Amino acid sequence: MVIRTDRLSFHFGDQQVVKAVSLEVPQGSIYGFLGPNGAGKTTTIKLLLNLLHAENGTIQIFDKDLQTNRIEILSQIGSLIEQPAIYGHLTGKENLCNRALLLQVPAERVDEMLELVRLKAAANKKASQYSLGMKQRLGIALALLSDPKLIILDEPTNGLDPNGIIEVRQLLLRLVKEQGKTVFVSSHLLAEIERMATHVGIINHGDLVFQGTIEELSGLSKPLVQIELDNGVDAANLLNRSGYTVGEVRDNIIFLPYISKEDTGKLNALLNQNNYMVYSIGKVQKDLENLFLDITQNT
């Protein structure tokens, strides 16, 4: 495991922000760290970077304890936390050169990074004049400058336009695939994460409510029977009286738990016998977006 935390806890004042979170981030994975705003994502990331000190629990990165191996571990991590921290009075290139000097990285890396995040044309423009998307891209370039093994990004696509989001996604996929990096990326948007993540952790109110592969997350989704018909409410009452558990009724569409093909056939026959006009009937899978909402709303 690249990151392994054991019952990590932290509170601000009276508020417990992170509650016994045990993360497991395998090497070579893109770990999507999901949760609504205020769920404790940034706090967890700050704990992982030793900016905040955990009250309880341990953090191991690259199988080493973070407290006792801080500098060695940080030398292998590139990070971007919340909005990118950039010196506005310097140009984009100067920001990178300044960081290269601090990290003793060869100056050629600066141009490579500018190329990578497509900021070459704006390299000599003051960073204060950059758009939010450009600042975010410069932040990503700063995180990647030292060629780290682990990249920790907190909401990296904030403020990016659709093209920018796609670029960042492709860049992260490429880094993992071609260079064997591990990426830990937080977001409150599942749609963004499900397109690239291999593993997912969902945090809500400081609790890690789900952790596993993206396939395991999809597996949590129970199949449903979706029936579209002429009078949804009456039909739902009929099904309830007949011993079925109707889940949701929406605009003459009824959802019930899927049991089997035969059972679906019986449902159709029952409705027909009672003079309901069935327009369509079939098995559907709940999408991840709804699953995410279910998980975060039920905790």
Place this chain on the structure above:
Amino acid sequence: MGFWSSVVFPLLIVGMIFIGFLTSPGNAAKLPGVALWMIYILPISAIMNFLLPMYIIFTSYSVNAIEHKADTWKTLFTLPISKWAVYSAKYAFNVFLVLLCLILFYLFIIGSGNLLGVLKPDLKFYDYHIEGYLAKVFAKLFLVSLGITSLQFLMSLLWSDFLKPMGIGFVCTIAGLISVGVNWQYNYYIPYAHPALAMTGLRNNGKSAHSQGMPQFTVDMFTKEVYVSLIVAAAVFILGFLIVQKKSVK
């Protein structure tokens, strides 16, 4: 900003005095070299009591504000650099700016005084060499400024706004000046009073002795306020590091 203020501040003040002497020398031409130099540096020594602490307040703020404004503390502390290196480098730069400012003051005074002597040969600046004495005066000013520098540096590091370190520094400077004004016996415990004490001490204790007909001024370098300043500087510097080491970056 801190760097340029260290250059502009002495340039502006010495420049004004230079222009004053150049345009309206008054009866300065009648004075011997030694008295001329003393009159030339008098305005600087008078305003240093107040301006040096205020300059330190400003420069300490600017050294830390650059990180507060760009929100880069969190980045600095996630780099593979020890907290000690980040903290001590920042502090060293702060001290360097104060030193640079005082050195420039010294160089501008000597340079402009000699330039005046060339431009207006009736002003007998060339009659006396003040370089050695003035260097000791500024060395002492540097030593007594270290206590204030440590205090202001720590306040500016912990608080992102200008008002808190500025307000506290300003009030302490006024309190320090009053304590010197009323000659309070323990005023040397107040770091903000140290520049004024150092300058007052020079006036009171600047011994003169005649050597080959020329008065010689001496500076009593290691006085009580210098020791207190150095102790406060070291203690607050260490305290600051302990705070930085424990502090969370939110």
